[in-house]
Amino acid sequence: MREVYLDNAATTPLLPEVREAMIPYLGDVFGNPSSLHDWGDGSREAMETARDQVAQLIGADSDEIIFTGSGTESNNFAVKGLALAQQSKGKHVVVSAIEHFSVLHSAKTLGKWGFEVDEVPVDKYGVVDPEEVRKRLRKDTVLVSIMHANGEVGTIEPIKEIAGITSKLKVPFHTDAVAKAGTIPVDVRELGVDALSLAGNQFYGPKGVGALWLRKGVRIMPLLDGGIQEGGRRAGTENVPAIVGLGKAAELAKTDMESRVKRLTPLRDRLLKELPRKVGHVVVTGHPQNRLPGHASFCVEFIEGEAMLMLLNSKGIAVSSGSACTSRALKASHVLIAMGLPHELAQGSILLTLGIGNTPEDVDYVLEVMPPIVDRLRQMSPLYAKFTKTVKGGK
Amino acid sequence: MPIYSEKVMDHFMNPRNVGEIENPDGIGEEGNPVCGDMMTFYIKVKDNRLEDVKFKTFGCGAAIAVSSMVSEMAKGKTLEEAKKITPRLVADELEGLPKNKFHCSNLGAQALNKAIDDYLKKQQKEGGKQS
Numbered sequence: 001m002r003e004v005y006l007d008n009a010a011t012t013p014l015l016p017e018v019r020e021a022m023i024p025y026l027g028d029v030f031g032n033p034s035s036l037h038d039w040g041d042g043s044r045e046a047m048e049t050a051r052d053q054v055a056q057l058i059g060a061d062s063d064e065i066i067f068t069g070s071g072t073e074s075n076n077f078a079v080k081g082l083a084l085a086q087q088s089k090g091k092h093v094v095v096s097a098i099e100h101f102s103v104l105h106s107a108k109t110l111g112k113w114g115f116e117v118d119e120v121p122v123d124k125y126g127v128v129d130p131e132e133v134r135k136r137l138r139k140d141t142v143l144v145s146i147m148h149a150n151g152e153v154g155t156i157e158p159i160k161e162i163a164g165i166t167s168k169l170k171v172p173f174h175t176d177a178v179a180k181a182g183t184i185p186v187d188v189r190e191l192g193v194d195a196l197s198l199a200g201n202q203f204y205g206p207k208g209v210g211a212l213w214l215r216k217g218v219r220i221m222p223l224l225d226g227g228i229q230e231g232g233r234r235a236g237t238e239n240v241p242a243i244v245g246l247g248k249a250a251e252l253a254k255t256d257m258e259s260r261v262k263r264l265t266p267l268r269d270r271l272l273k274e275l276p277r278k279v280g281h282v283v284v285t286g287h288p289q290n291r292l293p294g295h296a297s298f299c300v301e302f303i304e305g306e307a308m309l310m311l312l313n314s315k316g317i318a319v320s321s322g323s324a325c326t327s328r329a330l331k332a333s334h335v336l337i338a339m340g341l342p343h344e345l346a347q348g349s350i351l352l353t354l355g356i357g358n359t360p361e362d363v364d365y366v367l368e369v370m371p372p373i374v375d376r377l378r379q380m381s382p383l384y385a386k387f388t389k390t391v392k393g394g395k
Numbered sequence: 396m397p398i399y400s401e402k403v404m405d406h407f408m409n410p411r412n413v414g415e416i417e418n419p420d421g422i423g424e425e426g427n428p429v430c431g432d433m434m435t436f437y438i439k440v441k442d443n444r445l446e447d448v449k450f451k452t453f454g455c456g457a458a459i460a461v462s463s464m465v466s467e468m469a470k471g472k473t474l475e476e477a478k479k480i481t482p483r484l485v486a487d488e489l490e491g492l493p494k495n496k497f498h499c500s501n502l503g504a505q506a507l508n509k510a511i512d513d514y515l516k517k518q519q520k521e522g523g524k525q526s
Contacts, residue, residue, distance in 0.1 A: 131486040304431060307407070312432075314408065315459035324431040325455030330499055344428035347453075380413050380459065382451040383428060 001316040004362045006170070007354035008293035010320055014245070015204040021248040022206065025241035033238055036231060043240045044250060049248025054211050057250040058196065059187035066212045066230045067243050071178035072102035073201030074212040075145075077194045077223050078174040078235070081113060083143045084221040086172065090140025092114040094155075096128045096306060103145050103176055104329035104334070120146070125153035125287040126339050137169055144173045148186070148196075151179035152322055152335045153286030163192035172218060176376030178202055178210070182253040183292060184261060185368065192324035194218050196375065200242065200272045204356070205249030215388045225291075260356050266292040267354050267363050271296035274367050279374050283345065285336060294354035300342060302384035303377040305349045311373045317366060322349035400490040403460040406515030410459055412466035414449045418483035421517070423509025425502040430523070432458040436466070436510040445477055448454055451516050464489050474511055480504045487521050 005013070031039030033047050039092045041105060047060070067073045083093055094109045097119045097149060107117045118211040122128055126192070128146055130152060144166050149156045159175050166173040174195040176187055181196070188196055195218065199210040211266025214233075226235025253260075266290075276282040281301035300308065305321025312319055320326070322333030336346040352366065378384040399407070416437040426433040432454030448469045452462040464485055466518035469477045482501040486492045492501060 093438055285422045302453065303456050304458075305457060310407065312454045324453070325458075325496075325500070330431065330495055343430075345430060347431055380410065380451055382424070382433060383453045385415065 003316045006352040007318045010354035011201040017315045022245040036261045053247035053251040068210045074210045075102035075195035081220040085219040086142035092141045094144045098335040111211045148175045148177035149180035154291035155287040181260045200246035203253045206245040260264045260295045261293045296352045300348040323347045402490040403450030406460035406463040407456040410463035421510040423506045425506035434506040436506040438510045457496040461503040
């Protein structure tokens with residue numbers, strides 16, 4: 001059976017070059033980067049090379065990169081660490097309604113610690129209006145955190161415009177770029193933000209490693225206390241093989257970015273155009289143009305996402321869904337609800353995220369397999385039966 | 396997909412008794428699309444037995460498998476026997492359901508029950524008219 005992996009938003013596969021680069025650090029080169037002997041040097045040098053590679057990917061200085069254990073950790077660190085470091089100035093934090101849970105739940109925790117959290121709404125495409133951010137800024141605002149691109153609907157946010165507002169008022173601005181960094185160009189100086197999160201497994205690097213870029217001079221409270229690793233801001237012996245892999249993946253992402261974007265965009269556009277046409281009663285979620293290059297997301301009417309996901313899986317296609325039934329918490333995607341989609345439509349959420357391994361034939365296959373699967377579930381659906389009866393009755 | 400038992404997967408991939416019954420003797424609906432699952436059961440009754448049971452379901456894999464299993468368990472049973480089908484029994488027959496799906500997706504027994512009640516209510520009405 002054909003196998004088509006279309007869940008690159010969940011994680012990308014590891015590139016062979018990245019794996020090769022990591023192998024020595026899973027073997028002979030095992031020293032602790034903090035050790036002063038040759039064994040330590042070997043690991044430390046590799047780690048510092050990786051730091052340079054990550055810095056170059058986002059136009060930063062190497063000493064501004066803090067390695068972490070994941071995108072989630074980077075976001076927790078930024079939201080909690082920046083707010084706590086500024087709390088003598090105030091206890092007001094602004095986030096968007098469609099942030100990843102690692103930002104939203106960190107903000108919720110700040111709420112328990114006495115901070116006040118304001119959520120900025122989004123429009124029907126999931127776009128944050130910079131004016132809505134400006135309206136919420138106060139004298140005691142100590143942090144704004146708005147994501148660079150949304151992993152569920154692919155929409156890219158106007159970060160530069162928001163940074164123009166926050167920087168004038170000298171409010172620290174963090175952006176979660178986990179879904180975007182390594183996929184399309186990100187330059188921290190041009191953006192004008194103060195902190196930015198990224199993760200290795202979003203651009204063909206290993207899982208369990210991320211980074212937080214923190215502009216020089218911005219104060220942060222460490223979440224992990226211990227040794228003086230990462231300039232005293234993130235204690236704990238570093239995951240050297242994963243960091244080396246992150247560095248290599250960053251280097252390749254920078255070199256190949258343009259060709260990757262050129263390859264993915266037409267495949268995405270074909271899905272966005274053809275799938276609604278072939279299946280019918282399908283809504284594209286997220287911004288129609290201003291979205292991540294490999295990202296196609298939809299809501300299919302009258303059926304539920306998990307059932308679609310499972311039937312696609314049985315045909316060798318991997319996708320994901322934001323339906324309530326797919327989530328462990330059994331809640332529909334907060335992103336889709338924030339965009340104003342009705343709950344029953346959000347249940348039909350399906351997310352196809354392409355990666356550099358995908359081909360035009362993969363897209364052909366999905367377009368061939370998907371309509372009968374949807375049809376089969378609709379034939380089973382009481383909502384579809386009601387809909388067809390109303391249509392017929394109306395005629 | 397290891398979150399579901401083989402039996403659940405079988406009933407999800409090959410659901411039994413999908414569809415509607417024309418002029419059914421009873422209809423029962425349970426759940427709503429907002430929370431994710433909705434099931435409609437149709438029954439045909441003859442001599443106090445469920446001669447035919449069909450369903451339509453909007454929902455996840457578990458919801459579809461539950462509906463299919465309930466329809467299979469209920470067919471041919473007397474109304475009294477069919478009313479004894481509980482969500483627990485359905486889950487056991489399916490060799491288990493994931494914990495978080497037990498309540499929200501396991502609505503088949505209730506939907507069937509409502510269909511039977513619908514039938515009994517109609518019978519009473521008709522009985523009332525006749526006398």
